[in-house]
Amino acid sequence: MEVDFLIIGQGLAGSLLAWELIQRGCSVMVIDNGAENASQIAAGLINPITGLRFVKSSDTESLLAASKRYYSNLTRFFNEDFFIEKPMLRIFSNENELSNATKRFHNPDYRHYIKSIERADIKIENIATPLGFLEQEQTGYLLTRPLLNCLRTFFISKGSYRLSVFDYDQVKLEPQLSWQDIYPGRIIFSEGFLATLNPWFSWLPFQPVKGEILTLQHEIELPDKILNFGKWLIPLNLNQIRIGATFDRENKNTQITDIGKAELLNALSKLSPALLNITLIEHCANIRPCTLDRHPFLGIHPGFQSLAIFNGFGAKGSLQIPWYAAHFADHLLTETKLLPACNIGRHLAKHFKL
Secondary structure, rough: OOEEEEEEOHHHHHHHHHHHHHHHOOOEEEEEEHHHHHHHHOEEEOOOOEEOOEEEEOEEEEEEEEHHHHHHHHHHHOOOOOOOOOOEEOOOOHHHHHHHHHHHOOOOOHHHEEEEEEEOOOEEEOOOOOEEEEEOOOOOOOHHHHHHHHHHHHOOOOOOOOEEOOOOOEEEEEOOEEEOOEEEEEEOOOOOHHHHHHOOOOOEEEOOOEEEEEEEOOOOOOOOOOOEEOHHHHHHHHOEEEOOOOOOOOOOOOOOOHEEEHHHHHHHHHHOOOOOOEEEEEEEEEEEOOOOOOEEEEEEEOOOOOOEEEEEOOHHHHHHHHHHHHHHHHHHOOOOOOOOOOOOOHHHHHHHOO
C-alpha cells in the first residue's frame, strides 16, 4: 500500500494533522496502538492568558482564531459540538496576582480577554475568594475524547486507520521507505511522550510531565464557569465537575495514585469548604509531551528527509494544534518555511549528534 503520509499516533496532534492533510487531498494512514493517550483524558482547556503574570503571547490572536475556526468546521462535519465556550474565573491566591491582573485589565491589548476584576467583597456562592478574582473571556474547553472518537471513525471509513503497535525496527529506510506493507512518502511521528523512546527523535529535549485528573459528583451549587485556582475546575453539568491537574516530573508512568488524588481533593476543599459530599466517578493519569523551551517540535529529521515529527504541544495542545497543523501541512506540501520557534532545527547545535 502506498500513501503520502504515515502518521504515528492518534492523539490530538496526529489526528488534526491527518485531518488537515486529507482535506488537502493527501492519502494518509494513521497508526495507533489503541491505548489511552494524554489527549483523551486532557481537560482540553483553551485559555489565552496564562501564568502568574497573566501573559498573552504574541500569537494568541492567530492561534485562537484558528482553533475556533477548526473546531467549528469539525462540528459542522460531524454534527456534534466539541468546543464548549465558557468564561473562566481566576481566583487570586496572593497580592502579586491581583496586582498583575490589574495591570493587564488596564492594558488595551487585553480588553477582549478580561471582562472584570472583582475584589474580595464580591462573593461567589460556595467558593472561597479571599483576595477576589478575575473573569476571563474567550476561554473554554475541548471535548477531546468525543472528537478523537469521531475522527477515528472518519479515518476508518477512509481506509486511513490501522490499530497496531508501531515497531521502530520494522521501518526500512532503503531502498524505499516502508513499514510492514505500507510504503509512505514520509513518516510523521505524533506519538506524544513516547517520542522519548523514538530512535530518530529522542534527542529532542522533551520534558514529559505526568498529570492526574478527577471527575467528581457533588450536591451543592457551583458557578457554571471554569475555575482557575492553581488547579482548574470544569463544571460538566449541574452535579459533575472535573478537577486537575497534578504536575509530576519524576514518575513517568500512567498509574493513578492516592497522593495525586489527595492533592486534588485538598485543593478542592480549600476552594470550596462547603463541598463535602462528593463521589469519585473517574480518576485518570497520563503524561503530557512538554518541551524544554515550551514550544512544540515540528520538522524533518536532519539526517533522514523521509522522517518528520509533529509533537510537543504539552498542556496547550487544544489551542495550538489547529494552527500548527495547517502550518506544518504548508511546510510539507509547499516547502513553506517553519517558524523558528517551532522548528526542531533550533535544537540541532546543542542536542543532535550523528
